[in-house]
Amino acid sequence: MSSFFTRILTFYRSIKSKIAFYPTLFALSGIIFALLMMYLEERGISDYLVQHAPFLVVNSGDTALTILSACIAGLISMMVFSFSMVMVLLNQAASVYSPRLLPGLISDKRHQIILGIYISSILYSIFVLFSIQPTGDKYQIPGFSVLLGILFTVVSIYAFIYFIHNISETIQITNILEKIFRNASKRISLLLEQESSVNWNFPNSNSWTEYRCDKSGxxxxxxxxDLLSFSKKNKTLLEVIPIKGTFVLKGTPVFRSKEKLSDKAVKHLLRNFYLSRKELVTSNYLLAFKQITEVVVKAMSPGINDPGTALNAIDYLSELIRLRMLKSDESFASDSGQDYVKMRVVSFEELLYQINAPLRKYCCGDIIVVQKLGYMYLALIKQKALKPSYHDILEKEAKRLLTDAKEVMKNEADLATLNTLSNKLHI
Known part of the structure; x- marks a missing residue:
């Protein structure tokens, strides 16, 4: 049952990132509210308001039809323009910054809610428009429902004004980087809290029995x-082999068990591993490092040539690396001081190499950016780290960066700057 809820939660996370998630919910709410108002109109809510608050009710059928028609046409125009602006935003972010930023921009809840307000208001107004029925020479007017349609249109206009303001803020690279950093720092902080309960007494698992997945993704x-509960119940220890976000081929080992398991138990455990054909790694903080690194690389490419953006992104990157220096290269699921499940993570050395390798290729020709990266390494070496080896890794990557930069740069002033950095880093 728990595995079922895990799959439901994972499915919810995946659809929540879709641009149509909140608009769909708002559309359904608009239809339901319109049906509710039609029911209340049959109960005489407009007649009651005519007697007690006549200024709230539209009495003219032609006026009601004209107002609702104008509201629907205006809302559709605003919705089309807003969707067009979102597409322009996504296209610009993909071409100027990085395609990896698109999932975060698409899943922006504010944009989805605004589009949802448009759609719910349109559907509500359409249903109310259909409820205006002619009776002889007159119309049966749902006066209060028409008034609500007008109010919803006014709300949509204010939502449109906020949308213009918000989308102008969202496209700015500083706000994009801030959002990436904020989400990643929260994730790393959560993992650091979980590590405080780890006992670090997990045995070597090389000789354990490996079990393979039955599909790719x-x-x-x-x-x-569930894995923790299974380990305690069956008196065994488990190790999850693949790293979150990696592509796993069918037949690849996905976990190891200290005790040999039955086929039924293996099938039960495999149901707890969620594989998808799409790369959705919203719970993986490594995506933030990839996104910010690609922003730097894209900014330094000849087609963009925006070193200012690269310098800004390096500041956020250095702060994320500082947080990662406080985390171990291993992760465990524990209970009552006992580690039951070991989970693989990308080591600090591998992570730093994946960051530094593209930066060395695209940034070594710009002395200002190289100087910024050099001072980043210098500052990080002075920071607190969980392991002393992290400082050695930083020094090694800094040496690689400066070595490549010296091979590219020929200007004596630039070389003098690089030598000064080398002396400060003691490399």
Whole structure:
């Protein structure tokens, strides 16, 4: 049952990132509210308001039809313009910054809610328009429902004004980087809190029995609670082999068990591993490092040539690396001081190499950016780290960066700057 809820949660996370998620919910709410108002109109809510608050009710059928028609046409125009602006935003972000930023921009809840307000208001007004029925020479007017349609249109206009303001803020690279950093720092902080309960007494698992997956896909997530419960119940220890976000081929080992398991138990455990054909790694903080690194690389490419953006992104990158220096290269699921499940993570050395390799290729020709990266390494070496080896890794990557830069640069002033950095880094 828990694995079922895990799959439901993972499915919810995947559809929540779709641009149509909140608009769909708002559309359904608009239809339901319109049906509710039609029911209340049959109960005489407009007649009651005519007697007690006549200024709230539209009495003219032609006026009601004209107002609702104008509202529907205006709302559709605003919705089309807003969708066009979102597409322009996504296209610009993909071409100027990085295609990896698109999932975060698409899943922006504010844009989805605004589009949802448009759609719900349109559907509500359409249903109310259909409820205006001619009776002889007159119309049966749902006066209060028409008034609500007008109010919803006014709300949509204010939502449109906010949308213009918000989309102008969203496209700015500083706000994009801030959102990426904020989400990643929250994730790393959560992992650091979980590490405080780890006992670090997990045995070597090289000789354990390996079990393979029965399909291919991106390893999205797994039910940590179910694996922990299974390990305690069956008196065994488990190790999850693939790293979250990596592509797993059919027949690849996905976990190891200290005790040999039955076929039924293996099938039960495999149901707790969620594989998808799409790369959705919203719960993986490594995506933030990839996104910011690609922003730097894209900014330094000849087609963009925006070193200012690169310098800004390096500041956020250095702060994320500082947080990662506080985390171990291993992760465990524990209970009552006992580690039951070991989970693989990208080591600090591998992570730093993946960051530094593209930066060395695209940034070594710009002395200002190289100087910024050099001072980043210098500052990080002075920071607190969980392991002393992290400082050695930083020094090694800084040496690689300066070595490549010296081979590219020929200007004596630039070389003098690089030598000064080398002396400060003691490399």
């Amino acid at each position: 991106y390893f999205q997530d797994f039910s940590e609670r």
